[in-house]
Amino acid sequence: MLCKRAGFFIVITIFSLFWSCAEKISSKIPFDPWEHIPAPADNAITEDRIKLGKRIFNDKALSLDSTISCASCHLESIAFTDSVSIHTGIKGRKGHRNSPDLFNLAFQPNFFRDGGARTIELQILGPLQDSNEMGLGMVEAVRRLELDSSYQEMARVAYERPIDAFVISRSVGCYIRTLISRDALYDSFLESGDSSVFNVDQKEGLKLFMGKGGCVNCHSGVDLTNYGFENIGLYEEYVDSGRARITLDSKDDGKFRVPSLRNVSRTAPYMHDGSIKTLEKVLEHYNIGGGNNWNKSDKISNLGLTEHEMKQLIAFLETLTGNKLIGYEGI
């Protein structure tokens, strides 16, 4: 927090130093809203790329039987999640896990709940290929979109090349990178450092989050995740071994990524399998120290929160809900 404020102070100082000359040239430099979003060298963020990515994200042609798009499981209106435990993909086939939200992924080091994908650009192959989700594969996706001259035109404008696997993966990646949620009440608090933006319950909830609840041991930082993988004792035996599927190491059994809690009031049901339906039930789980599991994190233990305290914690969690997407609005 101190660091953030110090940084802010330095920025202001430097900015005011250059104010006089900046005034003269500012009209020539277009404002770049994407500047603060990290992006790989081969996929700098531009409006044309976002537009193309958004179109592909919403295009049902990306599924084998043209019945679902990425947006079928990642609905913008509910923080790019869906409202079911496990979504049904093509031909009524059940997927494997609960659809996570897609906010602020530009800051996440790896993707999927087990970290199985290295980059946002690679991640697309997961849903695209999976026979329980879209079942199409990149080769066929390219063949389909190639036939559409308007896609060809957008690809040429955005990437100066015909539509291909590069353009599809990059443009969708570019669009996802700009899904930023940074306008929650919590952000006003982060920016000002002033907890008076919160009402009493929210403030007490924040204290519990940081203290008695121990939530911050895993849900830390601006996006309320340390991006680690943890076993929180949901099951005595996990059907889905989570991170261990990637590392093949039994020490990772039942570990899943600590999810961001941004917009969490909108992303029910919860957990990797959508097995917990409400925030109240999530807190009950934590309050009793989770269930038994040989590999449960030692950061999960009996909390002894009262009913009232749990309500206050939820009041704080609700301050993490943003009002709109920052950035790509209007595109």
Next chain:
Amino acid sequence: MNSVFFKLVGAITISVLLIFGCKPDEEPKCKRSNVYLNFKYKFGDSDFALETPYTNSQGESIMFTRSDVYFSNFKAQDKNGGGIETAKIYHLMLPGQTRYSMGAIATNYVDHCMFGIGIDSVTNKTVDPNTYPLDHPLGNKSPNMYWGWNQGYIFAALDGYIDTAGNGNHDFKFTYHIGLNELYRLSKSFKVAKIADASSNIDINITLDYAKIVDGVHMQTEPSTHSFSDFELAKKLADNLSGAFTVE
């Protein structure tokens, strides 16, 4: 006038170098040749093809419907066991194709050679198939040669059917998908002793025996692996596969 003169001198110099610069075998360093691997696909003593029944070591009739195998990192050695510089080339081996270019090398003689089966861990960890055209070996393939969830290349995809009832119906599916860095394998170092032919080509003849790949595998009780889901079976198959190549 000047430029014509220089072109002429240049052309003469090159011709002289070409004619007198290199005596075959004595100074192989200045020769360049193109190396090719020629695969012969067998199942035991029979020629191998997809959609054709063969009898495995358990006495079952089996039929492959898919065989996609990556091989890469061809390495050649000279007479003294020294490495010969070769290009980093990846190939997807399909039973319909027999000849694969390994690029040019700066000699006309290969004494020993070896290659990797699969994709080395460096490439597997850093490469994004989306950055390659579809017709490039490392690009996206249909069916996939890259795992979408637990991401990385599938080194070998061997699928097919077993005739479990012995009635001529191959209706029991087997799916052997080998990947993961731990299962990248090197072939044996093969004695080749090949000199380039008149067209500066060195063709190395290699046999891949599919019977050896599934040797000792109880295909009916072990019909499937995706490596991360049944690692031990995948390991056995990866070891079998790397031992299934021989050089004539």
